[in-house]
Amino acid sequence: MKQAIALEVNGDTYEVLVSPNQTLLEVLREKLGLTGTKKGCDLGACGACTVLLDGAAYLSCLMLAVDAVGKKIVTIEGLSQGGELHPLQKSFVELGGLQCGFCTPGIIMTAKAVLDEEPQPTEESLKKKMAGNLCRCTGYKKVLDSIMGATARMGGER
Numbered sequence: 001m002k003q004a005i006a007l008e009v010n011g012d013t014y015e016v017l018v019s020p021n022q023t024l025l026e027v028l029r030e031k032l033g034l035t036g037t038k039k040g041c042d043l044g045a046c047g048a049c050t051v052l053l054d055g056a057a058y059l060s061c062l063m064l065a066v067d068a069v070g071k072k073i074v075t076i077e078g079l080s081q082g083g084e085l086h087p088l089q090k091s092f093v094e095l096g097g098l099q100c101g102f103c104t105p106g107i108i109m110t111a112k113a114v115l116d117e118e119p120q121p122t123e124e125s126l127k128k129k130m131a132g133n134l135c136r137c138t139g140y141k142k143v144l145d146s147i148m149g150a151t152a153r154m155g156g157e158r
């Protein structure tokens, strides 16, 4: 049986009717129209569906929507402010961190959580923390360069 829940996404509150077994990923994409969050494997193996919950990175394909009630959810659509891309987004554009772009929202959301916790990571640390996000196109060098490039831009701003 469906139930009414309220989800706080990118600062807005959405009232939605969901099934108890519906994932947060399905609700974001299919009910809220926030299709920036991608469905890759739908099995917890690729990272394409990563969003932030209370600032930490979560795989939305592995989370039930009902379990996200009461959390502050941020998706890729919520990163830009006042029409300005987030420094991570700018860095990916400028340093070529994406090709087809399918993995990019998930990578950027994971990177946001990583940099919030460790603003100046070493490349080794970054590689370890980004290991759950797969990309079929880039070979990862430009992804890592883009994240490292963003650290300089970000300074205190996050």
Ligand code: FES
Binding pocket: 038, 039, 040, 041, 042, 043, 044, 045, 046, 047, 048, 049, 050, 059, 060, 061, 062
């Ligand atoms: S779609 Fe969630 S980890 Fe791949």
Ligand code: FES
Binding pocket: 097, 098, 099, 100, 101, 102, 103, 104, 134, 135, 136, 137, 138
């Ligand atoms: S840019 Fe194509 S999968 Fe990563």
